[in-house]
Amino acid sequence: MTQPLASRLEAMLQAVYPAHDCDALAESLLAAMGLAQNTPSPPTHQNLWDQRDVFLITYADSVQREGEKPLRTLKRFLDDCLRDSVSAVHILPFFPYSSDDGFAVMDYLAVNEAHGSWADVEAIARDYRLMADLVINHMSARSRWFENFRKRLDPGRDYFFEARPGDDISRVVRPRTSPLLSPVQTDDGERLVWCTFSEDQVDLNFANPRVLLEFAAIIRQYLEHGVRVFRMDAVAFLWKEPGTTCIHLQQTHELIKVLRLLIEHHTPDAMVITETNVPNRENLTYFGNANEAHAVYNFSLPPLLINTLVTGNCRHLKTWLMSMPPAQMGTTYLNFIASHDGIGLRPTDGLLDDEERQRLVNTMESFGGKVSYRRTADGRDQPYEINIALWNALSGTASGGADHWQLQRFLCAHTIMLALEGIPAFYIHSLLATENDYSRVEHTGRLRSINRSQCQLAELEQVLADRSSHHGQVFHELKRLIAIRRAQPAFHPNATQFTLHLGLQLFGFWRQSTRRDQSLFCIHNISCEPQQVALGDINLIGTDEWTDLLTGQPVTDLTATVTLKPYQSLWLSNR
Missing domain, CATH: 2.60.40.1180 (Golgi alpha-mannosidase II)
Structure with missing residues (x-):
C-alpha cells in the first residue's frame, strides 16, 4: 500500500533536518504547494516523453523585433519557423537579474519587464512544453532578500550561507577562480557569505528550512504560470558543510527528492531536470532510484562528440557509450551538443587524458575559441570550459585545421545526437549555425558571450530563407532530420x-x-x-x-x- 504523501515527505525531511519538527515542516510544505495530505500519487516509472519530443534552448531575447517585447517575438518565431519541429522550449532565466545573463536572480516571481510579462510566458506554455530555470543554489546580491540580510531583517536575514573565520574550505570543489568567501558589511558587523560562482551570486542556506518553504511557494507559482519542466540550476552545490567537498552531499540528493515529490503530486506530467556539469559517474547519481531527476543533462556528450569529429577517431565516444547504463523507465537523458554555456571539460574526467584534453583545448583555440578556468583545491587553475560557437568548433580537424567539410561535419554531429538514447535539445545558435560573436564578448567582458548572440527577426528570416547561406542550409536540413526522427518508434528516448x-x-x-x-x-x-x-x-x-x-x-x-x-x-x- 502506498505510504501517505505527508509521511513520505516527513521521512525525506528527517534525513535533512533531524533536529527540526519534520511533521510540521511537511505540513507547511504541502500547504505552500496547495496539496492535501491524501493527494494521490502519480504512476511510478512513467515515461513523460516519446520520440516526438525535441527541446529548443534559448534566451527570452535571443530573437528580437523592433517595438515588440522579446517573449512575444520568440513566440512568433516558434510558431512561424519551428511549430512542427520542437515540442518544448527552455527559456533561460527571464526574471529580473543583476549579472550572469539571468542567473543572478533578483526576484523569482517577476518577469523581466524588458522581456515581457507572465501573460507572454503563459502564451508560450499553452503551445509548447515550457522549461524554466529554478536558480536554486544562489541569488543576486542586489535582491530584496539579500538587502534584508544586510539589514538583519526578515525575510532574508538567515537565508544565505555564512562561513566563519577558520572554517575548513580546503576541499571545496570550485567551478570558478573567484574567491569562495565574500566579506559583507551588515547592520551587526561583517559577515562572510559563500559565493560558489561570483560575488554577485550569493549561495542560499538550505540548512534553514524556511528557504525550502520559500522555494516550494516559488515552484507552485511557476506551475500555475504553465511551467512543466524545471531545470535545477547548479543543484550539485546546494548543501554546504565546511570540511567537505560541498558538492553532491546526501542532503542535496534528499532535497531533490523532496522537490520532485511536491512537483509531481501538484502536476503529474511535470518534469525535473538536474543541471550538474560534473564527471559522468557523478552526473548519473542524480537519477537516484528514479526518484530524483526525470532527466539529466548528458554533459559528456558535447566534448566527446566534438573531440571525435575533430580527431576523426571515435574510440572515446564509443567507449563512453558502451559504459552508459540504459535509463530506467521514467527517466531519460537530455542530449545536447551546445548550450548557452561553453563546452564543459570536467565531464571528460576519466574519459580523456590530460594530453587529449589539452589537444582539444588547443584545437578549439585555433578555431577562435576561448577558455574559462576553475580553481582546484590545491590552488591551481585548470581549464573548465571552452567558449566557442558550435559552428566554429567544427570548422576543421585537429591535425589539418579549418577545411571545406565544416557543413557536413556540423550536420553529422546533430545526426548522431538525434539518434542517441534520450531527448535531443538544440541550442538556438546551433540550430541557426551562428558564428563566434567577438563583438558581444568585447561588449560584456564575458567569454561565454561568444555564443550568446542576439538577432533581429526580420534579418533572421531573410538569412534562413537563403538556401545558399550555411545558416539556411543547416536550419532546413536539421528540420528535415528532426521530422524523420519524430516518426520513428525506435528513436523513443527509452528504446x-x-x-x-x-x-x-x-x-x-x-x-x-x-x-x-x-x-x-x-x-x-x-x-x-x-x-x-x-x-x-x-x-x-x-x-x-x-x-x-x-x-x-x-x-x-x-x-x-x-x-x-x-x-x-x-x-x-x-x-
Whole structure:
C-alpha cells in the first residue's frame, strides 16, 4: 500500500533536518504547494516523453523585433519557423537579474519587464512544453532578500550561507577562480557569505528550512504560470558543510527528492531536470532510484562528440557509450551538443587524458575559441570550459585545421545526437549555425558571450530563407532530420540501444523500439575520408525490407559494401 504523501515527505525531511519538527515542516510544505495530505500519487516509472519530443534552448531575447517585447517575438518565431519541429522550449532565466545573463536572480516571481510579462510566458506554455530555470543554489546580491540580510531583517536575514573565520574550505570543489568567501558589511558587523560562482551570486542556506518553504511557494507559482519542466540550476552545490567537498552531499540528493515529490503530486506530467556539469559517474547519481531527476543533462556528450569529429577517431565516444547504463523507465537523458554555456571539460574526467584534453583545448583555440578556468583545491587553475560557437568548433580537424567539410561535419554531429538514447535539445545558435560573436564578448567582458548572440527577426528570416547561406542550409536540413526522427518508434528516448564495433572512423549503434516493431542501424562516418561499411557485418535481417531513412533509398543487397562520404550518415530501418 502506498505510504501517505505527508509521511513520505516527513521521512525525506528527517534525513535533512533531524533536529527540526519534520511533521510540521511537511505540513507547511504541502500547504505552500496547495496539496492535501491524501493527494494521490502519480504512476511510478512513467515515461513523460516519446520520440516526438525535441527541446529548443534559448534566451527570452535571443530573437528580437523592433517595438515588440522579446517573449512575444520568440513566440512568433516558434510558431512561424519551428511549430512542427520542437515540442518544448527552455527559456533561460527571464526574471529580473543583476549579472550572469539571468542567473543572478533578483526576484523569482517577476518577469523581466524588458522581456515581457507572465501573460507572454503563459502564451508560450499553452503551445509548447515550457522549461524554466529554478536558480536554486544562489541569488543576486542586489535582491530584496539579500538587502534584508544586510539589514538583519526578515525575510532574508538567515537565508544565505555564512562561513566563519577558520572554517575548513580546503576541499571545496570550485567551478570558478573567484574567491569562495565574500566579506559583507551588515547592520551587526561583517559577515562572510559563500559565493560558489561570483560575488554577485550569493549561495542560499538550505540548512534553514524556511528557504525550502520559500522555494516550494516559488515552484507552485511557476506551475500555475504553465511551467512543466524545471531545470535545477547548479543543484550539485546546494548543501554546504565546511570540511567537505560541498558538492553532491546526501542532503542535496534528499532535497531533490523532496522537490520532485511536491512537483509531481501538484502536476503529474511535470518534469525535473538536474543541471550538474560534473564527471559522468557523478552526473548519473542524480537519477537516484528514479526518484530524483526525470532527466539529466548528458554533459559528456558535447566534448566527446566534438573531440571525435575533430580527431576523426571515435574510440572515446564509443567507449563512453558502451559504459552508459540504459535509463530506467521514467527517466531519460537530455542530449545536447551546445548550450548557452561553453563546452564543459570536467565531464571528460576519466574519459580523456590530460594530453587529449589539452589537444582539444588547443584545437578549439585555433578555431577562435576561448577558455574559462576553475580553481582546484590545491590552488591551481585548470581549464573548465571552452567558449566557442558550435559552428566554429567544427570548422576543421585537429591535425589539418579549418577545411571545406565544416557543413557536413556540423550536420553529422546533430545526426548522431538525434539518434542517441534520450531527448535531443538544440541550442538556438546551433540550430541557426551562428558564428563566434567577438563583438558581444568585447561588449560584456564575458567569454561565454561568444555564443550568446542576439538577432533581429526580420534579418533572421531573410538569412534562413537563403538556401545558399550555411545558416539556411543547416536550419532546413536539421528540420528535415528532426521530422524523420519524430516518426520513428525506435528513436523513443527509452528504446533499446547497443553500440556497434565498426572501427575507429565509423561510429555506429543500433536502436530497437520498445514493441520490437522497428530496428534502426545508425552509422556515421566521423572522418574526413571516405569509409566503407560491409552491410553483411551489421546483421541486417534478410526477411525484412530495409531503407536508408536519410535518403529514402531501399537497401536491395544486404551483403553489399557501401562507401560513406566524409561525415555521411546512414539510418537503416526495417519499416
